[in-house]
Amino acid sequence: MNERVSAIPPGGRIGILGGGQLGRMLALAAANLGLTCHIYCPDADLPAGQVSAAVTRAAYDDAEALAAFAATVDVVTYEFENVPAETARILARHAPVRPGALALATSQDRLAEKSFLAAQGIATAPFAAVDTLNDLEEALARFGVPAILKTRRMGYDGKGQVKIDNLAGAGEAFAAMKGAPAILEGFVPFEREISVVAARGLDGAVAAYDPVENVHRHHILHQTFAPATLDKAVADQARAIAETILTRLDYAGVIGVEMFLMPEGSSGPRLLVNEMAPRVHNSGHWTQNACTVSQFEQHIRAICGWPLGDPARHSDAIMTNLIGDDVKDWQALAAEPATGVHLYGKSEARPGRKMGHVTRIYPRGTRP
C-alpha cells in the first residue's frame, strides 16, 4: 500500500492526548514541520500546552469534549498508552487515531501484550495470568522464585508490581493487587536491558534507530547509551523484532520496545521482549541530538503519512534523565560542551518527577 497521497500537509493540525513532556516534544517537532497541535489533557500543569496552538482541558471520559476536540484535528495521537478504549472509539469517529486500537489494546494489558508476542514467535519471560490465589500458586510452582506479580493494566515505572522471593509470600503479594487482574512473570537473569525505538509509516515502511542500552535507578530510566554495545547479529535481531511487532500490529507511529539481553552462552534466545510502548519513548530522547530526525519528528511524520525520516546516527550519545532536584544543576549542565539540555517547563520539581534530560554527544564510535 502507498497512502502518501493522503498525507496531512503542512498547515494540518494534530491532536495529542496528554500534556506532559512527551506531548510537548511532539508539539515542538510538529511545529518544525509546519504543523500545529491541539493538546487534550485534564491537568492544569501543562508542559505541552505552552507550545501548542490550542488546548482542551477536559477529562478522558468526557464524550462531548472528546468529540469537539477530534473535530478540529486531522489526526489524533497520544503520549501515554493507557488511553481508554472507549475514548479511542469516540475520537475515531471524527479523525484517525494513530497508533490504532489494536496497538492500544495490546500494549495496555500485560497479558495481551505477552500473548501477542508469543503468537509472533517472539520470546518473553515466562508468564501466566493470575486471577486467583490458586492461579498464582500454580504459576509459582512452575516458574519458581523469585518471580514478579504485576497488575495487567496501568503499571509504569515499577508501580503496580511486587517481587515474590519465596512461596510463602504468595498470599501477601496477591492481596497487594487489590483484586486487579494480574500476571506472574518468571524471573529472568538478564545481563543488560536494551531497547529499540522504531517507526512505521502509513505506507508500511519501517525505520529503526540503533538499539540502545538503558540503566535504571529506582525503577525509573536513568541513562541511555547509544548505540548499545552489541554483536551485529544481536543488534540486527533486535531491530527485526521491532519490525515484526510494527508490521503485525499494522502500526503507524513510533514504538519503544524494551528487551532483556541474556548472557552469552545462556540457553534459549539472547533477546526477550520485556514490554512495548505504543508511543515515543524515554530511551529515544537521544535522537534529538544525535540524529537528523528525532523520534518525535519521526512519530509526527509517521502518523501524518509523511515519508519516514532517516534514522541514521551522526553521533554517539549518552542521555541522562533529570529527575526531581537534578534539574537544579541546569546552569552547570548548560555550560558543558557537546551537551544538549532539554527542560520540560514543569512548575514544580517533585521527587521522582521527570523534569528534563541532557544528551551528551560524541563522534561516532567514540562514546565512553
Added chain:
Amino acid sequence: MNERVSAIPPGGRIGILGGGQLGRMLALAAANLGLTCHIYCPDADLPAGQVSAAVTRAAYDDAEALAAFAATVDVVTYEFENVPAETARILARHAPVRPGALALATSQDRLAEKSFLAAQGIATAPFAAVDTLNDLEEALARFGVPAILKTRRMGYDGKGQVKIDNLAGAGEAFAAMKGAPAILEGFVPFEREISVVAARGLDGAVAAYDPVENVHRHHILHQTFAPATLDKAVADQARAIAETILTRLDYAGVIGVEMFLMPEGSSGPRLLVNEMAPRVHNSGHWTQNACTVSQFEQHIRAICGWPLGDPARHSDAIMTNLIGDDVKDWQALAAEPATGVHLYGKSEARPGRKMGHVTRIYPRGTRP
C-alpha cells in the same frame, strides 16, 4: 563581569518583537530550555504565535500595548533590526532589551554601521554619506563606477538600493531614494560572500560558529555552505572581526556578520564587512542540524544570562532556503536521507517569501 547570578531561570518568559520564522525558531528553542515566549507583532499571519504561550497583536508604536507587553516578560528581544528607537526606549523601562540600544542604532543605519566599523579598524567597502545630489557626484568621482546607492535605513534583501553603472546615472539614482538619507558604497570585486554567526553572553564570553559561505539568488540567500572553504588564518580573522564587533557594542545575543572575501593576492585586506544583523541570521540556520546548540538556542541563552552553548560543528552542512513555491516539494525533501526539513507554518507561498529551509548534513570534512 559575571552576571550569571542574574540569569533568567527555567520558567522565565521572553518577549519577542516580530512573529515571523525567526521569532518562531527562537520560541521553539526557548521551549527546549523550559522558557516561555510572548510574541508582539502587528501581523495576522503569525508563525511564531502558533508555538508561544502568549501573543500581543499591536503596532510597534502603540506605547500602551508595548508597556503592557514588556511588563509580562523578563527580557525583550527581536527578530528584525528595524525596531524603532522609541519602541526600544518604552520597552526598556519595564524589561531589559537585548541586544541593546547601541546595537540597534548602529545596525539600523548603514552610515552609522560603517562608521562604527571604521572606528574599530574593521575594513569595509568605501562609503560616503549622500544627502544631496552634489554629495553623490563627489563620492562617485572618488569611488568610480560601478557603485551602489542605498538608503541608510530599512533596506533588506536588495530593497532600497540602486546600482550606478555610469556617472550620468547619478541623477536618476538619487531620485530613486525619494529624499531618504542615503549612502554610496564603492564597488568591491569580491570573490565570495562569507558570514560569521556569533554570540556574546551577559558575562562577556563570546562563542562563534564556523564561518560559512553564502550564495544568493535575486538578492535573497539561497544556500549556505558550512564550513566555508577558507585558509585557517582567514577563518580566524573572520571570527576575530565578529568578536571585536560584539565586544565593542557590549552586545548580548547572537549577531550575523556578512563579509566579502577578496581574491587572494588583491591589495588591501582579505575580508571586508558588508553588514551586520543584530539578531539570529539566515546564514546560521544550518546550526540546527550540525551543532548541539543552534543559533536560536544560543541567542536565548545569551539574552537570558545562561552560559553560552558549545558552537562546535559535529557535521558539515548545506542549508537551502525554500522560497515561494519551492516549499511544494516538501514530500520529496522529507524523503531525503540526512536532511533536516524546517517549515515555517506560513499560510501562503507568495513569490520571494521564505517558507522554510532544508539542511543536508555530511560527516565532518566531507561536504561537497
